[in-house]
Amino acid sequence: MSNGAESVPIAAIRRVGSVAVFLGQVLAQVPPAFAKPRLIVQQIYNAGARSLVIIMLSGLFVGMVLGLQGFDLLQRFGSEDALGVAAALGLLKELGPVVTALLFAGRAGTSLTSEIGLMKATDQLTAMQMMAVDPVRYVVAPRFIGSFIAMPLLNAIFCGIGLFGAQLIGVSLMGVDAGAFWSQTQNAVELNDVAEGIIKSVAFGTACGLIAVYEGYHAAPTAEGVGLATTRTVVTSSVLVLLVDYMLTAAFLTTH
Amino acid sequence: MQNNRSLELGTGLFVLLGFAALAFLTTQLPGTSLKLSGGSDGYGVTAKFDNIGDLKEGSPVTMAGVRVGRVESIRFDPRDFKAAVTLRIEKQYSEIPDDSDASIQTAGLLGGKYVGIGPGGSETFLKEGGQIEFTQSAIVLESLVNKFFANMASKGPDAQQGTAPAATGEQEKK
Numbered sequence: 001m002s003n004g005a006e007s008v009p010i011a012a013i014r015r016v017g018s019v020a021v022f023l024g025q026v027l028a029q030v031p032p033a034f035a036k037p038r039l040i041v042q043q044i045y046n047a048g049a050r051s052l053v054i055i056m057l058s059g060l061f062v063g064m065v066l067g068l069q070g071f072d073l074l075q076r077f078g079s080e081d082a083l084g085v086a087a088a089l090g091l092l093k094e095l096g097p098v099v100t101a102l103l104f105a106g107r108a109g110t111s112l113t114s115e116i117g118l119m120k121a122t123d124q125l126t127a128m129q130m131m132a133v134d135p136v137r138y139v140v141a142p143r144f145i146g147s148f149i150a151m152p153l154l155n156a157i158f159c160g161i162g163l164f165g166a167q168l169i170g171v172s173l174m175g176v177d178a179g180a181f182w183s184q185t186q187n188a189v190e191l192n193d194v195a196e197g198i199i200k201s202v203a204f205g206t207a208c209g210l211i212a213v214y215e216g217y218h219a220a221p222t223a224e225g226v227g228l229a230t231t232r233t234v235v236t237s238s239v240l241v242l243l244v245d246y247m248l249t250a251a252f253l254t255t256h
Numbered sequence: 257m258q259n260n261r262s263l264e265l266g267t268g269l270f271v272l273l274g275f276a277a278l279a280f281l282t283t284q285l286p287g288t289s290l291k292l293s294g295g296s297d298g299y300g301v302t303a304k305f306d307n308i309g310d311l312k313e314g315s316p317v318t319m320a321g322v323r324v325g326r327v328e329s330i331r332f333d334p335r336d337f338k339a340a341v342t343l344r345i346e347k348q349y350s351e352i353p354d355d356s357d358a359s360i361q362t363a364g365l366l367g368g369k370y371v372g373i374g375p376g377g378s379e380t381f382l383k384e385g386g387q388i389e390f391t392q393s394a395i396v397l398e399s400l401v402n403k404f405f406a407n408m409a410s411k412g413p414d415a416q417q418g419t420a421p422a423a424t425g426e427q428e429k430k
Contacts, residue, residue, distance in 0.1 A: 041267050048272035081368050088285060153274025160277040179326045183314035184368045189285045198278075 022214050026144050033141035043146025047108040059158035064167025069173045074178040087166035092197040094195035101204035105237035109212035109243045112143050113233040116216025117226035144209045151205025152198050196252050204241050211237045272365040298346040303358040304338040309394025311369040317343045319373045323347040353378040357390035
């Protein structure tokens with residue numbers, strides 16, 4: 001697509017435009033894609049259910065680290081009881097959505113990109129077009145919807161397990177009182193905080209899904225091209241997630 | 257066919273797990289509905305406080321700094337306009353004198369409130385359904401600060417001459 005001689009800024013702008021145009025194409029095909037729910041279920045399984053192990057393990061360890069670090073810090077102020085609040089708010093608002101999205105980009109995003117890229121490299125997408133089957137509707141849209149649905153669920157699982165991990169360290173190992181841990185947490189966490197995390201993870205699911213299918217669909221149809229596209233998926237999704245996270249955090253803080 | 261079934265099973269499991277986690281986060285965390293296990297052991301006594309501050313159900317009950325139970329329920333008593341707090345005290349601490357006093361205290365700088373029990377001298381002990389008569393409410397930091405500044409202001413320049421007795425300070429204010 002690119003003609004090589006473009007300067008870097010122009011190429012970057014073109015790329016942003018190309019992603020935006022592709023987003024429009026995909027969104028237009030989202031409602032018709034629901035006519036084939038089996039394809040979507042398949043993608044929820046691929047993106048969500050198969051990421052479950054890595055998400056749960058990471059959630060547990062992130063929660064345990066939060067428990068340790070939080071305890072060490074709060075102990076200095078004699079406020080170990082606030083550990084539950086610190087862990088819950090940290091997980092719900094920031095760590096849960098962001099770490100889930102980064103893991104998702106690495107685990108599910110790459111597999112989406114290489115799958116679509118390989119379909120392109122082996123002319124499967126062209127064959128579909130020749131049969132008047134729209135590859136965006138039958139290949140791209142279900143994968144996009146799949147990651148859109150899977151991300152908030154993975155995030156919720158991550159937060160739940162993480163909280164359990166923090167509780168494991170704080171209460172069982174460090175001896176914070178269980179009643180104080182939970183009652184303070186319930187006192188401090190509001191539905192707004194939970195909603196903030198869910199909204200963030202929906203946004204990240206959209207961003208990661210879009211980048212993954214875009215890179216796959218626009219990969220150079222060679223073995224090298226698919227490899228490069230897969231790398232680009234991880235890099236672009238990670239940066240985009242952190243950027244969007246900053247903007248959403250700023251937005252939530254100012255609207256509160 | 258077999259493949260389809262395991263796919264549906266896996267997806268269903270994942271979605272259910274996700275929604276279960278979501279339900280936990282939305283209903284259990286912001287609420288006060290989470291019941292801690294092992295709460296029904298031991299015996300319950302009530303104590304009435306003028307002001308409980310931000311004491312919560314599940315907060316610890318301590319004697320000499322050691323946890324002996326937890327707050328089971330908090331409700332407002334409309335007859336004497338006080339907060340009726342039910343404390344669930346563990347079985348092994350069955351010999352707490354019935355003239356003990358209960359006070360609401362704060363753990364650390366940022367910590368939550370807890371109920372501290374100071375032992376009395378009675379020969380009879382608290383038992384199920386008993387009541388702690390002597391209570392001290394939560395100390396509200398703001399009113400304490402207000403009092404302090406009111407005292408300072410009323411003393412005025414006299415305060416510089418040394419430690420004026422608190423009693424004269426009170427009289428000058430009136």
